[in-house]
Amino acid sequence: MLQVNFIKQNKERILKGLATRNYKEDSSKLIDSIIEWDDARKETQTALDELLAKNKLFSKEIGGLFKQGKQEDANSLKQQVDANKVKIKALEDDMRDIKDKLDNGLLQIPNVPHDSVPAGNTDEDNEVYKEWTGALPNLGEKALPHWELAKKYNLIDFELGVKITGSGFPLFRGQGARLQRGLINFFLDEASKAGYEEIVPPLLVNEASARATGQLPDKEGQMYYVEKDDLYLIPTAEVPVTNVYRNVIVKEADFPIKLTGYTPCFRREAGSYGKDTKGLNRVHQFDKVEIVQIVHPEKSYEVLETMLDHVANLLTKLELPYRILRLCGGDLGFTSALTFDFETYSAGQGRWLEVSSVSNFENFQSNRLKVRYKDANNKTQLAHTLNGSALALARIIATLLENHQTPDGIRIPKALQHYVGFDIIN
């Protein structure tokens, strides 16, 4: 969430940013309201503080008077305190009301897109940031999509997933399961080599955590919710891993903080039934290795580049053709200032599939998380947070199977052979 002071000082910039996002609400009005509410908040607070200070003083006097045995004086003071208490109660009610409005208003304003974010509505308006310059695999007429390959080599059983749970919960078996496990280890090792600390977090989180990283209230319907215990199944490791630093004031010298974590991810994908749901293209449960960084505000865009390089390097080692998109305003996540998506070419389907999303949230997320540091003047400042998938498994398996299919079987890229324990699936 944006800071109120930032909103006050940058109204035009925010409106321009919201336009880039193609934001539908009457944002100008909302921003004016927020500014009004905040002014009202300050005014009420000042009035309230004055009364509280008065009563505090009176109470001290009353204490003194009692000690001196001046009961009557004390009692008359008490009446004044009581009168003030009525006013205080009213102001406190006002305050709660104003704060609610202010908080709700702030929650409705998405992050301001970075200047480089192109205006646009849908994923068709995303800008190709880095094109694939090599040749795309041409497997001819015999190229199979991954769901057929999965069946042919008995790697993934979608029907069993349906039997056990429901659609969108694939079951991996045999070499398919091995491939899955190998990829996870490969991604984690690469992240460790790049200096990320490995975390094994809880897979269910409480409301405070989901709120802090911005899943709530924005994506409430997308998360599985365990009502009995009031917990959410994580839609990404970003939630528990970033929350490690919720409400923490870090030392400036500790930057950059780099964390990685492998977790299954659970997504209800409500509203997207029937769209791209074939095979592994869109599932309710998939595995992902996430990388997260908490950095000095001046460094975040530099760090974003290194994260892009990290993901690119993974895809290169997996010998997969990929391209990088810069998301347009309309496709940009609520909390993000700038997001790059990685897509790999899916040779069996003849289309590009999103396999990673790398974002800089600037201080939008840290403002809710309250991840801060002390600057040179010992003032508390918000850190910047970034994260990226490195990588999301399900679709990587899909493209891996499709791109590396040969008449003799599915070739395992060299970098991965050591992890899966075989060099071909047949």
Add this chain to the structure above:
RNA sequence: GGAGGAGUGGCAGAGCGGUUGAAUGCACUAGUCUUGAAAACUAGCAUAGUGAAAGCUAUCGGGGGUUCGAAUCCCUCCUCCUCCGCCA
């Protein structure tokens, strides 16, 4: 799930209705001393709101209540510890 105990600043730990945002120790930061370091000594050292600042206000696990006044009393929730039960 049942019974009991406990939650105070970065850590340890006092306070248990009155001027306490909170003793003391450790840690940390700066200074004095020293060739340098250590030790010793001196000072500083929570977060947030508001304000130009001084200051004022809130916060002693969270929320609510009693009281002129609450870290201290009451209610409730959460967390941790011990014991019993169950169990991967």
